[in-house]
Amino acid sequence: MNVASTSIATETHWLLRKSSVQAMGVFLFVALGSLWALAQDTRFAYLLVYVWFGLAYGALLQYGRFCMASAVRDLFAVKVPRMAVGVMIAVALYAVVAAIVSLAGFSTFHPNAMGWHIVIGAAIFGFGIVFTGGCASGSLYKAGEGNMNSMLVILAISFSQAIVVSASGWWDALVPQSWLDAAAAQDMPAELTITQGWFDIFTAGYIWGLKGTTMAEVLGMAETARGIILANTLLTAILPVMIILVALYVLYYRKGYLRRSGKASPSLRDELAGMWAMCTSSKNTALAGIGLGILAGLHMYVTGALREHYGIFNFGELLVAMGYTSGLSIQDTVFDPGYWYITTQEAQWGGWIMQKLGIDSMDSIFFGLDNGLPNPLLNAPGFMSIGIILGAAIMALSRREFKWKLPSWETAFFAIVGGTLMGIGARLAMGCNIGAFFATVTNGDPSGWVFLIGMTIGAYIGVKVFTWWMDWSTARKGSECGL
């Protein structure tokens, strides 16, 4: 393909452009805000690590148009493997850095419970992302580009999760009696009322009975260098990545590449050159994949090192020491994964607003026992999400790609319905494409591949439904020449 050079309407120096000044303004706002927080208490450094990694994630996500929804959706919708390749590059690099972090003893990772809930939740999540136009982190970076549709998606994800994890009443009929019996047998404080609320019963009666593990543990090599390198990194991350890259090449790239390069009977060397061409066809995506993979690993290292420095296991302990005791779980903890994660902190935003409106959900396991409902100003991973929006805004402004975009009735409907499905799916699967896939497979937990399979099935069905709807609506609208 020949690509024309970009025509720039007005050649103003980067520094003098209004959008560049605005980008610097946003950066300065974050920098001054960080200094103000440190002036209040230097221990806010722990929270600021989330802010600044979020800022870097957001900038890279926007730079590479790095949206995992696109990874599965565009394969089926327009047969483009660009993003799927980018994600695989990021997985490989994150896995390598995660191995180094684990070997150094600073890993903050905990494996997810393996079970059917992952496939079902991921499929609902995968169906939803086709309609919202972005995954959980993709919606954050698109919000940073001025896309109000994506802001609606974030709202829908936040409130749907908060409602799902705290709803009771008729919802309780959704779970089988055996889960209720198993939940009732758990020795938990009465204030959590774990036999009321379908998500509590699901968590205590089903999830707690499952096992989460890493490949190193399965193969009896836990805590050893051999286990981390061979089982967790090579077997759980690098090998599946290589198999998927070869499959993407054969199914989506090879035919076009061989036609363009005029190779009728390609040698192995030609095929390898084709694989390389596929991986580098979108330089922005590949570079973002490399950057995100390395940063995500470093994030674990920095948080792990800070935990050691402060002698804590969870940010909640630091909050108590700093005099902030409101919104903590009954274990004095808050959600603090120590690595890239998206959906839980958004559930906390929704839950916190609902609490202010008089709907208390601290009797749920999700908020009351595990994650707490901290004030958003003290929600460290929440600031990572805000950092992603602001980092993407800085990058979009500096590249003159920022534009306020109002939703139409059609896209707003898709954002709210799709975002709600994403929220429900993420809670059932115990995370989104970041927390339940990206962070898991790179740390030796194979449950993330199960999540990817579920998400792919959901996205495939979503694309079918979306295509049907698009054909129907364009035929109904009947544009001048018909499409």
Place this chain on the structure above:
Amino acid sequence: MAMSFNKTGDHEWELNVCGYTCPHPQMYTKKALQKIESGDVLSLIFDNPSSGESIMAMCEAEGSDLIDRQDAGGSFVWKIRKA
């Protein structure tokens, strides 16, 4: 704001998908490229930056040429000649 697809001249077409987020722009572009003849030029107007990468990859796979692009202020006007 609504998608519009119009013939603007001999072998020239215009697809405007401003206001749409993924996956609308790339899917409408795919449909438009299927509709027009080989050698025709499609002027594509969109404002969702992420769609650009997928559209570029789609053109590369099908051998279509991106003959002109104007990117400024968050809006993109690309001219694609169908292979």
